[in-house]
């Protein structure tokens with residue numbers, strides 16, 4: 215178990231820089247999730263921590279030691295790959311034992327550790343099988359087992375669940391979380407799936423185009439997204455964005471179609487008169503009795519999911535569809551007009567130029 | 573596409589049987605000839621059904637020697653061929669595994685240069701470079717021994733190229749997992765790469781063993797000592813009877829014997845061989 219520290223870590227492939235200086239401290243025993251769209255550089259960051267990619271600039275420390283120049287095997291880390299990377303010709307037992315054998319552990323010690331891990335992961339009956347005789351979920355567990363037996367300081371995961379079907383993914387997610395609570399090993403987990411990130415992570419690092427957009431707990435990211443990118447990335451269905459400008463006194467956000475939203479906490483007087491982007495999550499709209507303050511949504515179509523209903527529609531002449539999520543089942547005909555309101559505290563304002571939160 | 577129409581069935585079977593007959597007929601004639609005595613083999617028409625001399629011929633072949641090659645024992649020649657073919661096949665596999673490993677997994681200066689150098693040797697089979705190669709082997713004092721017989725045939729661009737392709741299909745993650753587990757390059761080679769390429773190695777072994785077994789020109793050139801003759805050379809010499817007519821019954825027996833080791837290798841490794849040629853998943 216150990217603290218992992220990244221100080222201004224940069225990665226460039228020949229001339230193109232793909233990671234532009236990421237700094238963070240991952241606490242001992244923390245489960246941190248690196249999340250971002252595909253191609254943003256998540257794997258690259260993880261592989262630099264693992265030692266599989268050279269670090270172009272900056273410093274990575276594991277347990278106080280600078281590891282920039284260390285081979286992967288000397289960093290005391292273990293990694294689970296997206297395609298599991300099990301040794302196809304070895305039995306499950308040998309797959310798990312291989313790292314220990316190379317580290318010159320005694321036979322008894324190896325057997326004891328593998329058995330223990332097998333029990334923890336419910337692999338006891340499968341130790342003599344080859345990887346190709348296992349289901350996806352079982353292979354996943356073997357890959358986990360290979361990490362656990364080594365008792366490393368840090369676990370690294372690169373999209374370990376993305377090759378599983380949806381149901382198994384949910385189940386394995388829960389198992390991973392439980393496992394972490396038992397073992398308390400510092401874990402760094404890469405995924406592009408924000409649901410996985412929100413449910414697994416103690417903290418999330420949201421990466422966009424090689425830079426960390428925001429680092430924080432899942433709730434922090436949900437309630438106070440630092441940038442428009444994070445706001446749009448975290449939460450499903452995604453947040454609605456609308457162009458608006460702030461009234462001169464900073465108390466109101468004015469949108470097309472004469473919609474006026476009162477702003478919370480005395481508004482944003484410093485930004486009076488500025489062009490901004492308003493963000494509202496689909497689940498924060500409420501249907502109200504029609505009044506002077508209500509926003510009128512013209513329904514385009516609905517998707518009824520059972521537990522809740524997603525309504526797509528337009529405010530007056532705003533471009534694009536607005537998404538609204540209402541609990542329970544609702545049948546709205548197209549062109550129905552819904553009067554809506556939003557709690558002041560749930561309105562997010564972003565700078566139109568920089569995307570930063572106001 | 574699986575069709576099951578009587579006419580198609582009939583035609584495809586007819587074609588297959590015809591092709592098998594074409595291949596099997598000479599072998600059958602060889603077998604028939606090996607089972608008659610010398611006298612019967614000089615009379616026409618030649619027999620089409622086996623005679624009763626098979627085991628006598630078998631004994632004679634080993635004990636007397638045959639025709640012009642009477643001084644060399646058939647058993648020794650078979651042994652020589654076997655040793656040469658094994659050395660060539662095993663040597664080629666070891667050399668090309670190592671060179672493919674270097675080319676695929678290491679970034680050294682002029683890597684592609686070396687690759688193309690190996691590749692270009694494809695255009696230089698033994699027959700083309702036979703004189704300089706002979707010179708080198710003679711100067712190294714390797715005439716008339718197993719090293720001289722096999723080493724010049726070992727360098728192999730084909731096998732290197734094939735293993736390169738095989739290694740390229742091994743997922744990078746396997747190497748990375750092994751590195752994290754603590755395996756150095758040679759460990760990875762031995763513990764993971766070779767077992768993973770097992771079927772390809774077997775397939776190549778079959779092909780290379782037969783290649784080595786069938787060598788004629790090179791052994792002919794560098795062996796003057798009768799104790800180093802190979803079976804393929806021996807058969808040729810048996811035919812060159814000066815006064816008497818060739819002893820067909822014994823020559824054909826020797827031929828049958830010469831066919832045996834390649835057949836054993838093919839049949840023995842058939843399963844791996846087919847897997848190696850068809851399997852794509854690593």
Ligand SMILES: Nc1ncnc2c1ncn2[C@@H]1O[C@H](COP(=O)(O)OP(=O)(O)O)[C@@H](O)[C@H]1O
Nearest residue numbers: 227232250251252253254255256257258259404
């Ligand atoms: N070996 C490489 N050479 C050049 N560019 C690379 C290499 N590996 C990754 N990249 C680039 O780095 C960026 C980040 O890749 P990666 O970390 O794999 O993204 P992801 O977030 O999907 O895991 C991508 O734009 C990719 O094209």
Ligand SMILES: [Mg+2]
Nearest residue numbers: 256257258373
């Ligand atoms: Mg990735």
